[in-house]
Amino acid sequence: MNLVVVGPEAPLAEGLADRLRAAGLAVFGPGADGARLEASKHWAKALMQEAGVPTAGYWPAGSREEALAVLEAQGRPLVVKADGLAAGKGVTVADTVLEAREAIEAIFSGRFGTAAGSSVVLEERTHGPEVSVFALTDGERMVLLPPAQDHKRIGEGDTGPNTGGMGAYAPAPLLDRDGLEQVRSLVLEPTLASLRARGISYRGVIYAGLMLTASGPSVIEFNCRFGDPECETLMPLLGPELAAVLLACALGRLDRAPRLTIQPGCSACVIAAAEGYPGRIRRGDAIESSLCTSDTLQLFHAGTERDADGRCRTSGGRVLAVVAQAGDFDAAFERAYDGLAQVRFEGITFRRDIGHQVRSR
């Protein structure tokens, strides 16, 4: 039997998994109904509230006037989120009321496209380190992957604008075994139960972006796909049963799947981006690489393409990911950065401090 794994959120939200299922294929990825977990922040917030899942307080607003009135009434900076998909660019964590007001104006001016520009969610700001947890589910049961930590900002020391993610590591010690079990019982099980109560059979991955606040984990967002660069970081740690587990999720029979083994050790990922990212980027630069991949060193292509002569060139913001595994994070990052040093293109941009939270050098 063939298995299709649908990766990105846009085709999932548009119902690609539904159409492939209707054509008789086994599909790992939610239908358009379940993908609303990512495609509508308002819908996801309402589901979380109903399910009692810990998340920041929020106010939905369907118009610019309504949003400005909420901000006025609250009289403090709130986090402003475009309701629809905005390719990770629809969120402003405002430090001042003025900044929040400008973010509202930007969204309703249609800057993030019409879908993302018709309503917003205003949120309380929460504080704490962030961690990503992935649950593979067949709609009834779930398997959790080791927690991973992303690095969203472009600049070293976690400064500058938000990006899709500049690097990651796993397993993130921020969540130990008990912490992960707490996320399962407080967040993932009730979310899945609420999806079921809505008649949604969610077969795919639920990605919970969490903030570990002083009072416990709080959901920042849900995604209906694997994270990038968390996925590249995690894959080398997952055992050979993965394909069978994904297929079992697709078929609604996770109870019959082999147990997913997790390799011991630490995985480190560093992203090489194009100059200018996350703003206007250089494109079309030739990529030279003498990196030899191995069992413990991988190179994942992202924003790359081959030209007419077969040469690999840059073609997107995040160009590639170098991922390495070792017995501890120091050694894993050393291996990843040594690998990255063997990749060259004009304007190559990367952070030297990925994993600073877990490195001693």
Ligand code: AMP
């Ligand atoms: P999102 O696109 O929802 O992942 O949000 C992007 C980033 O904005 C998150 O990774 C957080 O760093 C930040 N963020 C989102 N919501 C909040 C919140 N309620 N409080 C503080 N930071 C937030």
Ligand code: GLY
């Ligand atoms: N790494 C963040 C994301 O995939 O949304």
